[in-house]
Amino acid sequence: MARPACRYCLILSEHEADYRVRPARHALDSTHPRCDLHWRFVCAVCGHARHFNGVAFCHRKEALFCLFCAKGHRADSRRLWAWDYAYRLRCPWRAEWHPALDRLERDHRHPWDLRPAWRRGRRGMDPSEEIPDRWSFRVGPMKGLTDADVRKGWDDIAEWWVSRYSAKGDVNREWVIDPALLRILGDVRGMRILDAGCGTGYLGRILAKRGARVDGVDVSGGQLEAARAEEKRAPLGIRLHRADLARLSMFRGGTFDTAVSNIVLQDVLHLRAAVREIHRVLRPGGRFVFSITHPAFEAPVPGRWVIEPADSERIEDRKGMLVDRYFDRPAVYWGPPGKPLAVGFHRPLRDYFAAVSAAGFLVSRYEEPLPLPEALRRFPRFFRDMVRLPNFLIVEAVKPSRGGGQEGSGRGRSGVMVK
Known part of the structure; x- marks a missing residue:
């Protein structure tokens, strides 16, 4: 059976004509089946996996961190594809603000874009196929x-x-x-x-x-x-x-x-x-x-x-x-x-x-x-x-x-x- 298309890829392709739509590999039975890039990423601080829109990357530390471990977060009101904002997270290691992974993808600064070995190894990605309960x-x-x-x-x-x-x-x-x-x-x-x-x-x-x-x-x-x-x-x-x-x-x-x-x-x-x-x-x-x-x-x-x-x-x-x-x-x-x-x-x-x-x-x-x-x-x-x-x-x-x-x-x- 053919895999469904990633729901996020489909949304992005409506706003970017040449956006490549990937097959979904995760949450296949949900309303939002997702590809690897739009899946969940593991925070280096708490060890929990979070939705990609709540995870940022510290380039100096070369580590991902989540919204819950950030020292603060803000809504960056610059439009992002279909959305009116994206999060910026304050780094837990340095007094810096970093965009979440969705903004990094749009700006071609996602760690998988900058580090091809990370993409090949799916580094930072949660290997599970389903979304767990929050509690x-x-x-x-x-x-x-x-x-x-x-x-x-x-x-x-x-x-x-x-x-x-x-x-x-x-x-x-x-x-x-x-x-x-x-x-x-x-x-x-x-x-x-x-x-x-x-x-x-x-x-x-x-x-x-x-x-x-x-x-x-x-x-x-x-x-x-x-x-x-x-x-x-x-x-x-x-x-x-x-x-x-x-x-x-x-x-x-x-x-x-x-x-x-x-x-x-x-x-x-x-x-x-x-x-x-x-x-x-x-x-x-x-x-x-x-x-x-x-x-x-x-x-x-x-x-x-x-x-x-x-x-x-x-x-x-x-x-x-x-x-x-x-x-x-x-x-x-x-x-x-x-x-x-x-x-x-x-x-x-x-x-x-x-x-x-x-x-x-x-x-x-x-x-x-x-x-x-x-x-x-x-x-x-x-x-x-x-x-x-x-x-x-x-x-x-x-x-x-x-x-x-x-x-x-x-x-x-x-x-x-x-x-």
Whole structure:
């Protein structure tokens, strides 16, 4: 059977009369069967293969690198065949900007053009024939899972998880979640704060540097090991504890002024028990500020982006999101390809508000944070989706003072306070 033509070659031939159309060798059953030149190339930094439109080449280093390992990326608005832009990636080895491989092909500066031996040996090209999933997912019943299962999952991925973090967290925390979270927390000087699900401890360190007295709690010994190492290296007086959030017996009632939980509760097995415990350890009038992945759009349940081709890094190739089975409550096993899977839980939004209300909190604020403008400028591929749909939700809830509601607030419907 004859191979189909490369979809990209066909597109380019519509804009360049003498462009040679090559037979496809990869993704033959997809909407975009592709030739070797228009396939996936392996990043010399992370070792992952990416779509050619998200890979650049450093001529000095003689190495390919991907959009995810670049120190930044921009959309170069010069027209490129059928497209209005192509990416430029900032080199991870030198302070230089390099065009992605699609622009290099147009300018006859692709490494396969400049180095014939590379073309003959298909150097840098991923040898696989199909597009792998970006993430590994498996959905199963929540029933039968134990705290030990959750702990093991997080300990199994701890090394990989810690490797993604800087002193400012990962890219989503630095550029989307934390600016809004820290604004809601406000002035924390002198406050006793519980970092509930502290992980690597980066957020607790930010709060401690702002004058808070911080206790961090996490279920993962592997992540706490990283947090303790950082506290030993640069002490800030942070106390770290290994425990499930549903069992905070090391703290007396009313210990904390504020509790913060940053992208944690969707991974907690016993949600209501955890929120009750956080309520118990807060003083009357204390605040619980938490962020979660947005239940309406989190992957793979209920949301899944439709991308054609599935590995493209071009923003416009993300056609939209399919949302289904929102009211299901499955366990979701997830992780990067080739790594162990951690387990989290999809719940409809009402489950979170029901847990907060049942514990005795009054919700005073919620926010669906947008990326900072600087993030959209510096990392358009990572954050442009988030101005289409919210990825995260932040909620502020208050433990009422003894004898009444929160001063300066009125009581709204369903136990939600409005200001």
